[in-house]
Amino acid sequence: MHPACIDYWKRWQSECKRPVTKGRRLYIGRRDAGTRLLVNEQEVLKLLEGLGFEPIDCSTMGFLEQVDAFAEAECIVSIAGAALTNMIFAPSKIPIVCMAPETMPALFFWDLAVHNRQYFHMMYGRCVDINNRSIFADFQIKLPEFKTILKQYLN
Structure with missing residues (x-):
């Protein structure tokens, strides 16, 4: 996305003057997508919910609901x-x-994170099916490594 597009949406967002409450910790999954599934998502969710994260499903939300949720975020996984x-x-x-x-x-x-001046960490997980090595492969992340990364950002 071109930086000018991001600037446009940021201007639009500020002109809307929608009330927001800061401090939400969001988890965005892909259960409805059918591909690129996190196979140990339940363990990840348990960990995240213990840290105050709430799962949201953007596919069930309207546009402004999504804008508001992300505008209120203090951390996104x-x-x-x-x-x-x-x-x-x-x-x-x-x-x-x-x-x-x-x-x-x-x-x-x-x-997007660089243009929006956000701290970004990419965490890659192991594909669970050796016959599916595409970008749509289901995968699993290592929970100890995930915990370490979260501690780094939440403390």
């Missing part, structure tokens, strides 16, 4: 997917942890 592009509505200087299979170069999200 997400599986790489279209819903994460809403990070352009999130504040600057917040941490974003993006998870993807080891076969998916998700540089697009890093680029």
Whole structure:
């Protein structure tokens, strides 16, 4: 996304003057997508919910609901997917942890984070099916490594 597009949406967002409450910790999954699933998502969710994260499903939310949710974020954890592009509505200087299979170069999200002045960490997980090495492969992340990354951003 071109930086001018991000600037446009930031201006639009500020002109809307929608009331927001800061401090939400968001988890964006892909259960409805059918591909690029995090196979140990239940363990990840248990850990995140213990840290005050709330799972949101952008596919069931209207546009302004998505804008508001991301604008209120203090931290975002997400599986790489279209819903994460809403990070352009999130504040600057917040941490974003993006998870993807080891076969998916998700540089697009890093680029958005740089233009939006956010702290971005890409976490790659192991593909669970050796016969599917595409960007759509289901994957698993290592929980100890994930905990370490979260501690780094939440303390």
